Amino acid sequence: MIAGPCSVESKQQTLEIAHAVKEAGAVGLRGGAFKPRTSPYAFQGLAEKGLQILAEAREQTGLAIVTEVMAVDQVKLVTDYADVLQVGARNMQNFNLLNAVGEARKPVLLKRGMSATLEEFLLAAEYIMSKGNSQVMLCERGIRTYEEYVRNTLALAAVPELHRVSHLPVVIDPSQGTGKNHLVDSMCRAAVAAGADGLIIEVHNDPEHAMTDGAQSITPKQFDDMMKAIRRIALAVDREV
């Protein structure tokens, strides 16, 4: 269970959320220091300062840090700070970046491209593994369809299908996967019941004022409630959160 803000915005924000999600039972802290943004004029992240804040949050809470690396020349820096390197959906077929994280000695959370087939997804993982890094987690984060009430259509059938054709763990991102915080809780429950190996969730202490992705972030209180709910579902499918 990985939770945290979309972006690292400030030390105070990050630490507050880190403590809250730790208490609710998270084991990983997500948070973007380098942000891939559609517009060049949007907030691009705090860069190394953001990584330092994440490192401090790890020190205080013991949470593993999961953060995105966007470019080959960031791999060394991010590897120095993070426990898990995230490759974002827009970079799923940035093959040079895949090769670079394949040479890193940290686990990689690989997000599915927004219209990638499962075959393309698995071959992207293969780029990483063929360079010697076998610690790859596959993250379904919704695909782009004609649907309008969600930002993406979360394709949960990917969980059993990926388990059928690959040994890699499957993580679900219901925040990006729906784009709506009122749908996150149900999709977390469904993901656990479907057999997902992990969840990565956007939690913000003040979603309405989040610098990025407020509409899909839940509050620490909602996160805590949800954790209780999914613990029960996990038990019902003979797993543990």
Place this chain on the structure above:
Amino acid sequence: MIAGPCSVESKQQTLEIAHAVKEAGAVGLRGGAFKPRTSPYAFQGLAEKGLQILAEAREQTGLAIVTEVMAVDQVKLVTDYADVLQVGARNMQNFNLLNAVGEARKPVLLKRGMSATLEEFLLAAEYIMSKGNSQVMLCERGIRTYEEYVRNTLALAAVPELHRVSHLPVVIDPSQGTGKNHLVDSMCRAAVAAGADGLIIEVHNDPEHAMTDGAQSITPKQFDDMMKAIRRIALAVDREV
């Protein structure tokens, strides 16, 4: 919980499946007597003879009959035999048919069109309700996307979203919704965890020789195992199967 064959093929087949799913805990029996087929040269269903077989299955098992009505001039006949009138995905915007089932005195299971938005889906239900029939169940059965490993992409986020904007019960069809029998079990679990009010599943005693949709049908044994699994999940979300 509604289960049964895609098509009513024969009396023996239907009764055998009906008894099996009844024993495993189903309350409804699905089975098509009138089959909407992409090709005019494919098996089109047994028509009234199929309805008679379904009626006999009801008599023997007590299961409610859910079967498709494809045309305005079939409404009277199907109403005479069935407990629930199903309107298929291809007919979701067959407005004359919607009006006709709106005048019938039986509940309607309305399937979402394969690329319908939720707004279009709800307005199709509104056609039925505006004619005086308020017993409408909304059935998500997967949408058409670029994905190749499934026949349709099951959009489970529709469950909480439809519950948010409508009072109507939501039924999930994981058989049509994935098109692959090895994905049905996981998607049933996920649907229950997401809060679905019902499931409709294709069960066949000999999927490999089914006249229609064998690839997405599970066996009575698999159905029985799945029922046990989802009863546990239902308990974990404070519901009962």
Place this chain on the structure above:
Amino acid sequence: MIAGPCSVESKQQTLEIAHAVKEAGAVGLRGGAFKPRTSPYAFQGLAEKGLQILAEAREQTGLAIVTEVMAVDQVKLVTDYADVLQVGARNMQNFNLLNAVGEARKPVLLKRGMSATLEEFLLAAEYIMSKGNSQVMLCERGIRTYEEYVRNTLALAAVPELHRVSHLPVVIDPSQGTGKNHLVDSMCRAAVAAGADGLIIEVHNDPEHAMTDGAQSITPKQFDDMMKAIRRIALAVDREV
């Protein structure tokens, strides 16, 4: 070249448009008397009164009438008035309607469903032809995708592909196929250059006040300009408008 209003709204509106498109070179007049509407509370068309208006327009202009038939029990009535029976996208797999127009003795303009494959489209035509009516025109009217700047994505590659696998004429509907009147002109030019056998275009004398689909209707003046442009393109591909 078929042109006319989305809906028949009144005698004056229809006759005015009919004369204008006739003068610009159209050979067919389109116009809906029975309108398939997403909402039951929206304008549903003038029904037989609309058909009578269309018949009068034919008498005055000599234009052939192309109008939609939505239900089996309308087939006889519409056949009495129209020269071409249109089956709408939402009814492309309304198999009973396909059978009914297959028994009619008038040409059929069959619109592609909004997410139909070409195989499904051709098999829908096969329903009509297998009943003895071989006068089927295939109409591409855009498919539903994730794109936002258009109502539908006009898939012009369907023109050469349908010509490759079928002998049936292919008609393009750039009005429905884009949903934006400022894109209609370019898509008409492109359709002619791609080899389309016909065009069906929404023309309205007052698009801003049209009862239906004003945003995708062009004016008679724009239609006239466009006709001049596509005549030149037709010549460049050795055809004639």
Place this chain on the structure above:
Amino acid sequence: MIAGPCSVESKQQTLEIAHAVKEAGAVGLRGGAFKPRTSPYAFQGLAEKGLQILAEAREQTGLAIVTEVMAVDQVKLVTDYADVLQVGARNMQNFNLLNAVGEARKPVLLKRGMSATLEEFLLAAEYIMSKGNSQVMLCERGIRTYEEYVRNTLALAAVPELHRVSHLPVVIDPSQGTGKNHLVDSMCRAAVAAGADGLIIEVHNDPEHAMTDGAQSITPKQFDDMMKAIRRIALAVDREV
């Protein structure tokens, strides 16, 4: 008009095609030296050796070289050889690469991502332009949809829409945009009629034995015939090839 092989495979192949397309009227030569491939085990291109071959082809024919740059650390090298830097669809939101080509002093051909909206496409161009490089060409190369008879759905309405909202030239790639060589000719004609400012086409002297994308490559003879056809259409829309 840009034409040439998908990949630079050998000196002989490239020079032969270059001479042929030059003679037919092309002004640019396309050809990949660095190839973004779905699988890490597929042919990845000849790298700098490929660039040298392209440079020799330019010397012999005078054609401008258009070739893909896949990574930030290739920008300098590719800039040394190429006349136009191509950014591929998979890299449309590789923001570091966009920034890097924005700092290069060569024109950029930016391909639309396979499920990018036009807004995302234009904002990707904005990344390049905000770094000071205003010579950006927008290339529509088909979007990913449910359609099965094509590899991608070529969305020609993008031509007039991009012209309406941007001053940038629009280039159409019918080879990638359909994935089928028998559809390329018609889509080139349609693109010109729709107002496209350029075309980029895969031409191979032996499509059946091409190392990459043979199914969508046309022969030099077909290219020559097509050039004649589109010259006529260009005249009909008051343009010149």
